[in-house]
Amino acid sequence: MAAFAPDEANLLIEVGDIPKGKLGVLAAIPIVIQYDNGKGTPARVSPADLEAEVISPDKIKIQHKILGAANSYRVTFTPHIKGIYAVVITLRNKWRRQINAQIYGATSLKSYLEGIPRVPRGTHHLKLITVDEDGNALGAGGDSKFEFFLDAPENSYSSFKINDNKNGTYTLETVLTMASTQYEFSAMYQGQHISNSPFKVQTMSG
Numbered sequence: 001m002a003a004f005a006p007d008e009a010n011l012l013i014e015v016g017d018i019p020k021g022k023l024g025v026l027a028a029i030p031i032v033i034q035y036d037n038g039k040g041t042p043a044r045v046s047p048a049d050l051e052a053e054v055i056s057p058d059k060i061k062i063q064h065k066i067l068g069a070a071n072s073y074r075v076t077f078t079p080h081i082k083g084i085y086a087v088v089i090t091l092r093n094k095w096r097r098q099i100n101a102q103i104y105g106a107t108s109l110k111s112y113l114e115g116i117p118r119v120p121r122g123t124h125h126l127k128l129i130t131v132d133e134d135g136n137a138l139g140a141g142g143d144s145k146f147e148f149f150l151d152a153p154e155n156s157y158s159s160f161k162i163n164d165n166k167n168g169t170y171t172l173e174t175v176l177t178m179a180s181t182q183y184e185f186s187a188m189y190q191g192q193h194i195s196n197s198p199f200k201v202q203t204m205s206g
Contacts, residue, residue: 002070005043010036012043013089013097020139020168021085021103022132026076029087029099033071042071051090057083079103082132105132107143109192113172113185113199120204121176128170128187128194138168143189148172151184151198180205 016030064077115126
């Protein structure tokens with residue numbers, strides 16, 4: 001195992017891709033530690049070398065955790081209101097980096113299905129885009145309150161699957177086996193249809 005970066009080394013706190021957080025889901029801010037040589041060389045540090053502070057939009061310091069090892073870490077916290085959270089990372093009491101994390105509202109019924117209404121027979125995909133009450137596209141999945149249904153003639157489809165893409169979208173996949181047939185895909189959240197559900201898909205003739 002590589003040794004920890006020496007005390008005299010110049011280090012950088014770099015930020016990975018910051019997902020768009022949402023209320024009700026644990027937010028995670030990824031960071032990596034590198035040597036300050038312009039080449040992105042990983043620098044291994046101890047978790048004890050890192051400190052963090054998370055300040056909410058209403059100026060409250062909130063509980064958080066620093067998880068990870070070596071040069072790859074993440075700061076996690078549970079947002080209580082929407083807005084911009086200031087995440088301040090301090091390394092060895094020498095280097096400091098502030099990351100502004102955008103937290104949107106919770107999943108709302110404004111979420112919608114996206115797809116093509118007229119398709120040939122075969123494997124078909126629809127995408128569910130989740131948005132909050134302000135219409136902001138969300139960047140985290142994990143909603144257990146969605147239900148999905150397909151209304152179609154008997155034996156006209158197979159293999160109806162739902163995939164959580166972990167980025168605020170869900171993929172509905174099925175095989176449509178009959179021509180000149182109408183299929184109705186429904187997505188319900190907390191027992192209610194989302195904005196454009198049911199979504200009707202018509203297979204072509206022939």
